[in-house]
Amino acid sequence: MEQKRIAVLASGSGTNLQAIIDATSSGRINGRVVCVISDRRGAYALERARRSGIEAIYVKHGDGFENAVDRALESHSPDIVVLAGFMRILPGWLVSKYVMVNIHPSLLPCFGGPGFYGRRVHRAVIDSGAMFSGCTVHLVTPDVDRGPIILQKVVEVSPDDTEETLEEKIHPLEHEAIVEALASMCSMGYVIRGNRVIFRSG
Numbered sequence: 001m002e003q004k005r006i007a008v009l010a011s012g013s014g015t016n017l018q019a020i021i022d023a024t025s026s027g028r029i030n031g032r033v034v035c036v037i038s039d040r041r042g043a044y045a046l047e048r049a050r051r052s053g054i055e056a057i058y059v060k061h062g063d064g065f066e067n068a069v070d071r072a073l074e075s076h077s078p079d080i081v082v083l084a085g086f087m088r089i090l091p092g093w094l095v096s097k098y099v100m101v102n103i104h105p106s107l108l109p110c111f112g113g114p115g116f117y118g119r120r121v122h123r124a125v126i127d128s129g130a131m132f133s134g135c136t137v138h139l140v141t142p143d144v145d146r147g148p149i150i151l152q153k154v155v156e157v158s159p160d161d162t163e164e165t166l167e168e169k170i171h172p173l174e175h176e177a178i179v180e181a182l183a184s185m186c187s188m189g190y191v192i193r194g195n196r197v198i199f200r201s202g
Contacts, residue, residue, distance in 0.1 A: 003132070004031035004186040007078035009069070009086040014045025016084035016103060019175035020182060021052050028179060031187040034076045037069060037140045039088055066094050073098060080185060083140060084178065087117065091185060092142030100140035103178045105170050107152055108136040112145030122163035126173075133157050135174045137181040139197060150181045172189055 006024070008017050017036060023029040036049035037057045047054040055076070059068045069090070073081060083102040090100075104112055106121045111133075116124065125133045134154040141147040153173040155165060184190070188199045 001187065002028055003057060004079040005034045005077060006031045006080050006082060006182065006186075007073055007076055008036045008045075008049075008082045008084050009015075010036060010045035011043055011087040012045060012085045013085070014043065015046045016029055016082075016174055017045050017170070018048055019179050020082065020084070021048065021054070021178040023183065025052075029183045031080070031182065034078060035072065036199055037072050039065070039086075040189065058110045061088065070094055070097070072141050080182065082178070082182070087164050089114065089144055090140075095140050095142050101150065101178075101181065102138055102140045102145070102147070103174050104134075104136045104138065104145055104150075105167070105174065107132065107134045107154065108138060108145055108149060114144055116145065119163040119167060122166040125157060126161060126166065130188075131157055133170065135177050137172050137177050146195075146198045148195050150185070150190045151177050153177045 006180050010017050021033055024032050033054050036045055037059055038046050039059055039061045040043045041058045046056040057072050081098045081100045085154055106112060106125060111121050132154055134152055136152045137150045139147040155169045184199045188201050190197050190199045
């Protein structure tokens with residue numbers, strides 16, 4: 001089976017990116033990362049890409065940002081675009097042009113949407129009294145954090161958890177979830193049933 005071409009958009013240190021790179025190198029994901037794009041020049045994700053021989057692209061945020069991201073993606077013809085800690089909301093026309101996947105640090109549809117990112121999500125979970133949280137990998141649609149769900153991982157929220165400790169619990173699960181989701185997407189077909197992605201072999 002031909003390897004899938006994966007593009008990754010990241011704004012931060014790129015630990016999810018590293019998990020993807022490692023999984024493609026080991027063969028767990030039947031794909032390869034063809035480029036990494038960041039809106040932050042100093043994002044360590046770009047350095048991770050360079051160290052792995054992957055093209056690292058910085059796109060300055062401002063007028064024409066979305067078009068520049070689109071040009072960078074087009075030039076690499078990705079089968080899948082992964083938003084791995086990417087802190088920009090992309091317009092509907094761009095989202096609809098590619099198969100995009102996002103990793104979000106809560107059990108969607110709860111605690112998602114504009115303004116819910118990073119530790120803000122974990123603070124909201126704790127304040128709500130929820131006993132469980134986790135992470136969600138989903139297809140990206142123009143409706144932020146509302147796309148069909150591919151995979152979720154769950155953790156218990158302890159009474160003494162802080163946003164920092166909850167983040168520490170969930171972060172390693174994000175690595176597992178994005179790798180599992182991409183492994184399925186690169187090796188199996190899928191259909192969307194309701195708001196869930198169903199994989200099928202063959």
